[in-house]
Amino acid sequence: MRSFSRLLMALLLGWTGLVQAAEPDQQALQEQLQKIDSRIAIESLKATPLDNIYEVQLSSGDLLYISADGQYLLAGSLLRLGEQGVTDLTEQTRSQIRRQQLQDIPVEDQVVFAAEGDTQAVIQVFTDITCPYCIRLHGEVPELNAAGVEVRYLAFPRQGVDSEAYQKLVNVWCADDRQKAMNRAKGGEDLASAECDNPVAEQFEMGRSQGVQGTPAIVLPDGKIIPGYVPAERLLKQLGL
Numbered sequence: 104m105r106s107f108s109r110l111l112m113a114l115l116l117g118w119t120g121l122v123q124a125a126e127p128d129q130q131a132l133q134e135q136l137q138k139i140d141s142r143i144a145i146e147s148l149k150a151t152p153l154d155n156i157y158e159v160q161l162s163s164g165d166l167l168y169i170s171a172d173g174q175y176l177l178a179g180s181l182l183r184l185g186e187q188g189v190t191d192l193t194e195q196t197r198s199q200i201r202r203q204q205l206q207d208i209p210v211e212d213q214v215v216f217a218a219e220g221d222t223q224a225v226i227q228v229f230t231d232i233t234c235p236y237c238i239r240l241h242g243e244v245p246e247l248n249a250a251g252v253e254v255r256y257l258a259f260p261r262q263g264v265d266s267e268a269y270q271k272l273v274n275v276w277c278a279d280d281r282q283k284a285m286n287r288a289k290g291g292e293d294l295a296s297a298e299c300d301n302p303v304a305e306q307f308e309m310g311r312s313q314g315v316q317g318t319p320a321i322v323l324p325d326g327k328i329i330p331g332y333v334p335a336e337r338l339l340k341q342l343g344l
Contacts (some may be wrong), residue, residue: 228319
């Protein structure tokens with residue numbers, strides 16, 4: 104009987120060891136990924152609905168999927184098919200990451216157009232002074248404000264940090280009255296060239312890491328992103344207002 108107990112215990116310990124061995128080793132997986140690019144660093148690792156497939160968030164903001172043994176790598180969207188249709192699980196994760204990152208940006212680093220009366224929703228918009236559709240959307244900001252929507256602008260010079268668009272955004276962010284400067288700049292006025300400690304380059308890089316490729320890029324309160332111009336009326340419907 105005692106021998107059977109020892110055997111059972113050994114089997115249980117062996118099974119536990121197998122379970123533990125099946126758990127992914129983040130450092131080992133990172134080393135495997137670094138065979139592709141030595142700069143790769145894993146920010147977080149979490150299970151997916153698929154057995155032995157894990158979601159990897161890289162420090163660059165990219166999302167990948169990898170097998171627990173590091174032998175298989177998937178790059179793309181993980182979709183779940185159900186009775187309600189298709190759910191993009193990858194975009195859900197991206198939205199959560201985006202929402203948290205944008206919430207961490209200090210309000211004073213954004214150009215804010217406050218809601219009239221009680222605030223019903225806050226949207227953040229990656230914008231570029233030289234973008235025609237950004238100018239068009241800006242013309243509808245008063246309508247959004249009147250409906251209780253606060254609009255917070257983030258800088259995204261489409262041609263990069265060495266462009267004319269970059270300097271135009273810096274001129275706005277360095278102004279004593281940013282709201283007035285944004286109105287003037289998007290109204291076609293040339294602002295005086297300015298220099299100051301500003302977040303324009305940092306916000307541009309954040310936008311790129313979040314998948315922003317053009318402007319305007321409207322980020323809803325839940326972190327979902329709308330690429331491109333949306334009329335105020337339609338935007339308000341999407342916000343449930």
